[in-house]
Amino acid sequence: MNTPASGSPGSPEDRAARVVLTWLAEPGNRTVWALVQEHGAPAAVELMAAGEIPDASLRAAVLAKLAGHDPQRLADAALRKAERLGARIVVPADDEWPGQVDSLALLDPEPPGQVNRDVRPPLCLWARGPWALADTLARSVAVVGARAATGYGTQVTSDIAYGLAEHDWTVVSGGAFGIDAAAHRATVAAGGRTIAVLACGVDRPYPAGNSAMFERIAEAGLLISEWPPGSEPLRHRFLIRNRVIAAATVGTVVVEAAARSGAAQTMSRVLALRRVAMVVPGPVTSAMSVGCHELLRSHPDAILVTGLGQVLEAVGRIGEYASDPPRGHSHPRDELDQESALVLEAVPGRGTASPDELALRSRLPLRTVLRRLSLLELAGLVERRDGGVALSRRPGAGR
Amino acid sequence: MNTPASGSPGSPEDRAARVVLTWLAEPGNRTVWALVQEHGAPAAVELMAAGEIPDASLRAAVLAKLAGHDPQRLADAALRKAERLGARIVVPADDEWPGQVDSLALLDPEPPGQVNRDVRPPLCLWARGPWALADTLARSVAVVGARAATGYGTQVTSDIAYGLAEHDWTVVSGGAFGIDAAAHRATVAAGGRTIAVLACGVDRPYPAGNSAMFERIAEAGLLISEWPPGSEPLRHRFLIRNRVIAAATVGTVVVEAAARSGAAQTMSRVLALRRVAMVVPGPVTSAMSVGCHELLRSHPDAILVTGLGQVLEAVGRIGEYASDPPRGHSHPRDELDQESALVLEAVPGRGTASPDELALRSRLPLRTVLRRLSLLELAGLVERRDGGVALSRRPGAGR
Incomplete structure (x- = not known):
């Protein structure tokens, strides 16, 4: 296994930063998640420590928590403690990271009447x-x-x-x-x-x-x-x-x-x-x-x-066990965030489309389309086929 | 109460004929039901006694049953016995006939995998x-x-x-x-x-x-x-x-x-x-x-x-009791007989249509359309509105 470059995903700095972030705000927090997505975990810690985050109440809570603490020391202590206990930390860059949890990023953070505000994926x-x-x-x-x-x-x-x-x-x-x-x-x-x-x-x-x-x-x-x-x-x-x-x-x-x-x-x-x-x-x-x-x-x-x-x-996968016809009609799209819903909407009902085509149809930047596609794929809503993207052939069959 | 003309629906002859028909074949039989619809009950008895029915096995059974019996005497005996017991016979022409049972005529007698062959409405x-x-x-x-x-x-x-x-x-x-x-x-x-x-x-x-x-x-x-x-x-x-x-x-x-x-x-x-x-x-x-x-x-x-x-x-009628949104999606049309399905298909999704228009659209005789409409109305699938026929506004609310 190669050692990742300092600060890059999977590096010791990345791990330590994720420990600190989880200590600074409860897992699932969407502001923290967005910062990590945008800047990486180490930079997210720095931004939060500098008070450079949009959410005012989170900013106040973070600064209060950091007063008199060295985040790096806290992280080191947690990691040492874990090692003594025979525990380990697993981060998204690790081979054993269960990627399906990242599909939590697909949930609309603000569906009406739901308490999904902070349901972003785990950081570690x-x-x-x-x-x-x-x-x-x-x-x-x-x-x-x-x-x-x-x-x-x-x-x-x-x-x-x-x-x-x-x-x-x-x-x-x-x-x-x-x-x-x-x-x-x-x-x-x-x-x-x-x-x-x-x-x-x-x-x-x-x-x-x-x-x-x-x-x-x-x-x-x-x-x-x-x-x-x-x-x-x-x-x-x-x-x-x-x-x-x-x-x-x-x-x-x-x-x-x-x-x-x-x-x-x-x-x-x-x-x-x-x-x-x-x-x-x-x-x-x-x-x-x-x-x-x-x-x-x-x-x-x-x-x-x-x-x-x-x-x-x-x-069970279809065919692995005798199966009933699926009942009812699924509307998972209803709870998707807007970007994911737009990308999914752009995928043709039959055949495939390239990410470029999807970007054109959804009027979203290609980068956004690619990010959403990998989440939609994890969620089992789309699949790669014949060099393009298609709607999943196994609706309701899980991942 | 006026006495119906001899042999007409509700007359003593009609009642006696329905008793005989129920004795000749089990209730729900579609051949018997079709004869009664076409000719009336007394004539249906005569046709059956004369062996003039299309269903060969029913014809044989009826003739065997009738051998040595006078149908009129059987009917009289049953009616007298009922009277002694404080029982009465109720026929479709009576005020107390529960018309909703006639919607059984809507059931497709031959849906795949179903045993609906003889599910026509009761005769009495x-x-x-x-x-x-x-x-x-x-x-x-x-x-x-x-x-x-x-x-x-x-x-x-x-x-x-x-x-x-x-x-x-x-x-x-x-x-x-x-x-x-x-x-x-x-x-x-x-x-x-x-x-x-x-x-x-x-x-x-x-x-x-x-x-x-x-x-x-x-x-x-x-x-x-x-x-x-x-x-x-x-x-x-x-x-x-x-x-x-x-x-x-x-x-x-x-x-x-x-x-x-x-x-x-x-x-x-x-x-x-x-x-x-x-x-x-x-x-x-x-x-x-x-x-x-x-x-x-x-x-x-x-x-x-x-x-x-x-x-x-x-x-409960909508509004009478607090109600959940109806769940699932009803497909009662799937089990309708072909004529009823064609008439229902012809009713516009919005607004109303006249029976004449429905006959044109469904390519069925007006008489058939009228007969099916009254059954579809009983079943709660269509309703009379603004002088025409419309899809029911209360899907799933029963009759």
């Missing part, structure tokens, strides 16, 4: 465990749900997660009590790979009551987090974390959810990112299934699944 | 109970499901039926053990009106184990059947009967159903007739919910309902 991921992120997440399904799961939910979750592991799928969940823990445990029991995406440092996974489970996951699977070691599981971080679970996986299964839970937001993103949204129904007399039924009623493109077979069918 | 209905059919069925919801219902299904059914009765909706079901009986009983308990649509004579409702319940229904609601008193509940008659439940009501709720049950066929017809198809989910671990989940997976226009509120919302 901390990881503990023996597997490379990209490979392990390439065939992964999220299984998530209520902390206050019932025996019913726990049983259904265990059956699905165990079976996914047996079919060589990685199971991803959030590490919480209830459905999350049932998913991780069943996967470990099946000898499969499970990934806990945490809303705190990988050195002190929350909740502590699951710590024996987390140790097993760190040995047999992966603990990953956007926050550096030592970070607290603050309440708002769970919502920030959820976007990574939605984007990193081929599909998400919600097993139990209370009324008006966070599951609705997760499902909207899963669908917007063209991942497979799956929901397990339950007794209408169970408070823990109310959220699942809400999801099925309000998201016509969410798929009702009753067990492993239907999950495999929904996430 | 036998009734026991104090209410007029048309009024009682105008605001009615079918609540149906498995005989081998679980405690869960029985509870959910009772809650929904009781609540429907409290909101002045008539509850319609099939009289079977399990979900049907729970629906009838809860409605009676609420002091509401319930209708059992039977697959046998109204004098000996099946199953006998529910006979106390049937007596209560005959006092407080209605027992109705297409078959004359004394008829046996033959196995194939339940499927024939089901089309009446689908067509007579504003919507149908399926509470529990085993895998590959008859509920799928019922739901297809409910949707084809533009009625509201509702399904209650349940535990994925319950064999009695497998059919419900199949329905929800395979019929994107079926609405998942978790209780009374969502049922009322789905069947």
Whole structure:
């Protein structure tokens, strides 16, 4: 492996800068993301330290945080601490970076009635465990749900997660009590790979009551987090974390959810990112299934699944498993940002177009078109074909 | 009330002929229905007795049945027996005829993969109970499901039926053990009106184990059947009967159903007739919910309902109850017969057209257009407006 030039993506400076940026502002922040895209991470740190950012409240928060701190020292300390713990930092320039999380850049930051303001892609991921992120997440399904799961939910979750592991799928969940823990445990029991995406440092996974489970996951699977070691599981971080679970996986299964839970937001993103949204129904007399039924009623493109077979069918490549005709009609475009929507609009319904043609048709700069195209490709909305760009032939089939 | 001329619709001859026709061939038979439409019921009996019908196997069956019988005497006996029992016969010419069942004539008798061959409208209905059919069925919801219902299904059914009765909706079901009986009983308990649509004579409702319940229904609601008193509940008659439940009501709720049950066929017809198809989910671990989940997976226009509120919302006129946006996209045209589809196709997307214009555009005779229009109107697909015919403004709102 060549050592990248100082400050370039993947260099020690780039890594350290991403650590600092995550400390200065919560992951997903769109101002920070835009600066990194435009100038690179090290320059973004300098601009923020110099107060040269458009967002006034962010500027004030950053300057207050930096007072009396040397960002470089903070980053070094975090990286040393991680090394002691057997954790590593993964950045977009690394081979093991799971590129599909970058498709979060496609989400419209301001859809009406949505709280998508700060859903930009992660700047870095901390990881503990023996597997490379990209490979392990390439065939992964999220299984998530209520902390206050019932025996019913726990049983259904265990059956699905165990079976996914047996079919060589990685199971991803959030590490919480209830459905999350049932998913991780069943996967470990099946000898499969499970990934806990945490809303705190990988050195002190929350909740502590699951710590024996987390140790097993760190040995047999992966603990990953956007926050550096030592970070607290603050309440708002769970919502920030959820976007990574939605984007990193081929599909998400919600097993139990209370009324008006966070599951609705997760499902909207899963669908917007063209991942497979799956929901397990339950007794209408169970408070823990109310959220699942809400999801099925309000998201016509969410798929009702009753067990492993239907999950495999929904996430499997067409033909790999027997499949139902896809139900409903997907409108992922509705949640795309304006530039992405314009580029997608310009792609012909049949045949292909060159990026130059797309730039002409969309009236966007070629550079913008190229950037959006790679994200649209990651999201499974377009594909390269016959030397041009075409609409994806596998709508709804995930990435 | 004027006495209709001999042999004309509603005359004693017409009634007797309809009794004979139902005895000669099972209700819904399309050959019989076509003869009655063309020639009237008394002439249809004569043609059939003379062997002048195109369907060879029906002709043979009819002649064998008639051997040694006087059809007029049979009809008289059935009508006398009914009178003794406090039952009456209702025919299309009667004020209390529930006209919406005639929209069954819209169903394509030969859609691919469907068993709709003999789903023509009833020729007559036998009734026991104090209410007029048309009024009682105008605001009615079918609540149906498995005989081998679980405690869960029985509870959910009772809650929904009781609540429907409290909101002045008539509850319609099939009289079977399990979900049907729970629906009838809860409605009676609420002091509401319930209708059992039977697959046998109204004098000996099946199953006998529910006979106390049937007596209560005959006092407080209605027992109705297409078959004359004394008829046996033959196995194939339940499927024939089901089309009446689908067509007579504003919507149908399926509470529990085993895998590959008859509920799928019922739901297809409910949707084809533009009625509201509702399904209650349940535990994925319950064999009695497998059919419900199949329905929800395979019929994107079926609405998942978790209780009374969502049922009322789905069947209520727009604005009468708070309502969700309708989900999915209805294609009732897919199951229409060809003539109806052509007429519907000819109705302009905006504004109105006269029947003459529709005849020109559809290249069908004006008489055919007029007949199809009244059925399309009953099915809620078109409406009279500004002196012409327009597409219905209330898609999905039932009749």
